Amino acid sequence: MTDQVTAAESGTTDIPGKPTSASRTTLSHIMTHNDTNLLGTVHGGVIMKLVDDAAGAVAGRHSGGPAVTASMDEMVFLEPVRVGDLVHVKAQVNWTGRTSMEVGVRVLAERWNESAPATQVGSAYLVFAAVDADGKPRVVPQVVPETERDERRYQEAQIRRTHRLARRRAIRELRERRIAEGYEH
Numbered sequence: 001m002t003d004q005v006t007a008a009e010s011g012t013t014d015i016p017g018k019p020t021s022a023s024r025t026t027l028s029h030i031m032t033h034n035d036t037n038l039l040g041t042v043h044g045g046v047i048m049k050l051v052d053d054a055a056g057a058v059a060g061r062h063s064g065g066p067a068v069t070a071s072m073d074e075m076v077f078l079e080p081v082r083v084g085d086l087v088h089v090k091a092q093v094n095w096t097g098r099t100s101m102e103v104g105v106r107v108l109a110e111r112w113n114e115s116a117p118a119t120q121v122g123s124a125y126l127v128f129a130a131v132d133a134d135g136k137p138r139v140v141p142q143v144v145p146e147t148e149r150d151e152r153r154y155q156e157a158q159i160r161r162t163h164r165l166a167r168r169r170a171i172r173e174l175r176e177r178r179i180a181e182g183y184e185h
């Protein structure tokens with residue numbers, strides 16, 4: 001695993017790593033009329049809440065304590081979800097930094113009126129920061145990918161991490177430059 005942040009690099013040598021399967025989880029929920037938008041299908045925000053809940057449970061289990069959502073990326077809705085559908089939200093830690101974790105989430109729906117396999121209806125990537133009692137970031141155990149798929153997800157998460165940091169830095173620099181040039185205050 002050549003690209004993986006080592007425990008020594010991340011300053012976490014005294015915390016044993018944790019396998020992906022130790023915190024992976026599924027949250028299941030039947031959609032009701034309370035969950036609908038004006039079109040009568042399920043509101044995207046309802047699905048996003050379930051995604052955040054499942055990812056938060058995984059982040060808390062992996063890090064062994066409280067963790068807060070720092071960002072949510074690439075929330076994709078592939079198919080509408082309907083009242084009566086049984087929605088499964090599957091989450092796992094894809095990658096760990098020093099104090100943050102990327103959690104990958106897949107959303108599946110079992111249609112209430114079909115005996116077909118569950119359909120994937122969405123996906124998202126969330127970054128959680130583990131925090132202490134004062135809300136300050138705390139060091140997390142490194143995730144240990146167990147399968148080829150876990151390994152691929154780890155490497156993809158590192159690409160997203162690199163892009164998030166680069167985008168944030170570029171935007172900050174642009175804003176500072178515009179302020180320095182007198183366009184904005």
Ligand SMILES: CC(C)(COP(=O)(O)OP(=O)(O)OC[C@H]1O[C@@H](n2cnc3c(N)ncnc32)[C@H](O)[C@@H]1OP(=O)(O)O)[C@@H](O)C(=O)NCCC(=O)NCCS
Nearest residue numbers: 068069070071096097098099100101127129131135137164
């Ligand atoms: C997330 C939070 C703890 C980060 O605190 P901070 O003082 O900026 O601390 P840091 O800069 O050291 O960031 C901590 C980690 O989170 C990561 N992080 C912070 N903001 C991030 C963002 N927007 N996207 C991705 N990662 C982020 C950092 O890269 C760092 O990871 P690392 O230690 O693995 O390298 C802080 O911004 C916070 O409390 N936000 C509110 C969270 C919340 O309340 N969420 C619920 C929404 S209501």
